[in-house]
Amino acid sequence: MKEAKQQFNVYLAPDTIKQMKHRAIDEQLSLSDLVEKIFTAYLAENAEEDGTQAPAVAAQQKEKLNLQPLIHVNDMGKALDFYSKLGATILHGSRDGDWALLRLGSTELGLLAHPANPEQNEGRVELNFEYSASLEELEKKLRAAGVTIARPTGDEGFGYQLQLEDPDGMLVKINQLDPELYN
Incomplete structure (x- = not known):
């Protein structure tokens, strides 16, 4: 079953928004999927650094x-x-x-x-x-x-x-x- 999604409003500089939209097109992703991908990677990277990430998740990401x-x-x-x-x-x-x-x-x-x-x-x-x-x-x-x-x-x-x-x-x-x- 697909995970339910929620809206998350953020305010960014117009140039940043434009760059993100172009990047989403280049990567053939929806803007929501690209932002989720970036946020997930950021959270995983920082969780690994501060030790809050589950070892199984960290191992799975290392074996990419x-x-x-x-x-x-x-x-x-x-x-x-x-x-x-x-x-x-x-x-x-x-x-x-x-x-x-x-x-x-x-x-x-x-x-x-x-x-x-x-x-x-x-x-x-x-x-x-x-x-x-x-x-x-x-x-x-x-x-x-x-x-x-x-x-x-x-x-x-x-x-x-x-x-x-x-x-x-x-x-x-x-x-x-x-x-x-x-x-």
């Missing part, structure tokens, strides 16, 4: 798995131009680099200027996830659950990566990114 598809591109500059026209903003990387991370609405999209490796079941589009907790612990949990590990957790140039194989043989990569290594 975000979808991050990756596209192998031939020309990074042309690809960035194309996705920028769709409204993407560059979070990391550049026209001259071999990797870029974009935000398009509420989605992150990776671009890699290297051909896919068919020997590792890589396609032009890869299914990647970013994981915010320990990949080694996740790997143990997945092994115990019978998931096929294509390549164990290993140190990469951007952080750590665990590679899985889905039941149809598709490669699924889970990354633990280290911003200091790619900024």
